[in-house]
Amino acid sequence: MFSSQAGGAGEEDKSAKFTGWAAVPGGNGVLQKWSYHPRPLAAEEVEIEISHCGVCGSDIHFSTEGWGPITRPAIPGHEIVGIVVKRGEDASHQIGDRVGVGCLVSCCRGTSVCDWCRKGEDQFCQNKTVTFSSPYKDGRGGISEGGFADRIRVYSDYAFKIPKEISSPEAASFFCAGITTYTPLKRYKAGPNTRLGVIGIGGLGHIALQWAAAMGCREIVAISGRDNKKDEAFRLGATKFINDKEQIKEAARSLDLCLCTNASHNNNWEEYLSMMAPLSQLVLLALPETPITFVGSHLVSQDVAIVGSHLGSKGDIDEMLEFAAKHGIRPWIEKRSFEDCNEAMKDVHAGKPRYRIVLEMNPSSSSTSTS
Ligand SMILES: [Zn+2]
Ligand SMILES: [Zn+2]
Structure with a gap:
């Protein structure tokens, strides 16, 4: 000691x-x-x-x-x-x-x-x-x-x-975990018109799914490497679960907003970008351990933005707590x-x-x- x-x-x-x-x-x-x-x-x-x-x-x-x-x-x-x-x-x-x-x-x-x-x-x-x-x-x-x-x-x-x-x-x-996922959903206006993706269903992702459901997102797509999280993802609010390359292909240009909570080196940025719809945002919430590399064609041809998001403000924290209390999010x-x-x-x-x-x-x- x-x-x-x-x-x-x-x-x-x-x-x-x-x-x-x-x-x-x-x-x-x-x-x-x-x-x-x-x-x-x-x-x-x-x-x-x-x-x-x-x-x-x-x-x-x-x-x-x-x-x-x-x-x-x-x-x-x-x-x-x-x-x-x-x-x-x-x-x-x-x-x-x-x-x-x-x-x-x-x-x-x-x-x-x-x-x-x-x-x-x-x-x-x-x-x-x-x-x-x-x-x-x-x-x-x-x-x-x-x-x-x-x-x-x-x-x-x-x-x-x-x-x-x-x-x-x-x-x-x-x-x-709560504020890190709440603020970008608010900033990018997640709501009934949003087809949202959440990459990584863990400490951050499992709260993000619940926020998205309470905000009324049109589609909530959980993207996870672990198939055994599927049932829980649906219970948390997901409307769709993606965990293989075939499903990623089928989801081409289908997401208006996507939160990436996964910091691992296994991230395939090309695949993530392929799922982004025109004028959409891919938001990084976790700091990847390795440099992000991708060919820029999808980004340029679809006006996709890759952005970061860091925590949230004091005002957002108070608002988030009220929102969680009101909607039973835990x-x-x-x-x-x-x-x-x-x-x-x-x-x-x-x-x-x-x-x-x-x-x-x-x-x-x-x-x-x-x-
Ligand atoms: Zn933390
Ligand atoms: Zn200051």
Whole structure:
């Protein structure tokens, strides 16, 4: 077990000590128990006692140093749910509020606000701090620590009140997998005129199918390499399931919008593009491990756009939670104890969960009655 302080030059609150499971330099992705002193609670911040945290592929990419070397212990986790136990005097939540935290914990503060924050697209803020291992740019120093821990302190505008209809373990996955799929469907106006494709039926894809069904998409085509996901895809809202080359051929020029949630090197971009209708968008939600290569003819002849999509704004997160509550949309989850986080990470890496693993601090904290 490491015993160390929060990194960065920020001031620390020595009266508080948070304990979590940290990725360590050269640790091969195996998390170790580690404690740190958080930053002093600012007037606009809340302290959250964490009850649940989802496990996302990004936590694994980071912990295994796939995104570059780790230089100090760092706690991952960015699908966080818990209860507000302390608040600064200007915080927007009250003690006892049940809230969730996603991929960001801070953006522009004070009077100098960037163009993206002004436009309500804070996910592109130049001064943002992501939820773990990210330096704060609010003038107070320090580095963010994530949600595989007992507590976290965040600015209250990045703690989102959870509707009472949604249980805490089910809420967790909305804060990364949920918003990552909700925002592009909204941005590209998925609705009754849309023939939508979803490539990859996993943590992201299984929520995307449910959003699409609630938005009334005309066709919802699940595209998966695994035939054994067919029945579940239909239960999640798919109207069609594609998993071989013959079916891909038959689906030529049939999709108005398609979300690609698959980051594997097995992606066949030519095949995906062949399914795109004129004037359609193929939206990349996961960062592929290998360069994207394709011949441009279909792109040019059909006016197809390949675009990326990164998270969603604060406004979108509130809207998404309301939409999920109203339409009964819930992630399909497996619960594990925080103590078993290493096993959970291995299972996520192997693509085993159906469809998201949520770590749980204390099984009795799962009730919905605390909102
Ligand atoms: Zn994530
Ligand atoms: Zn900003």
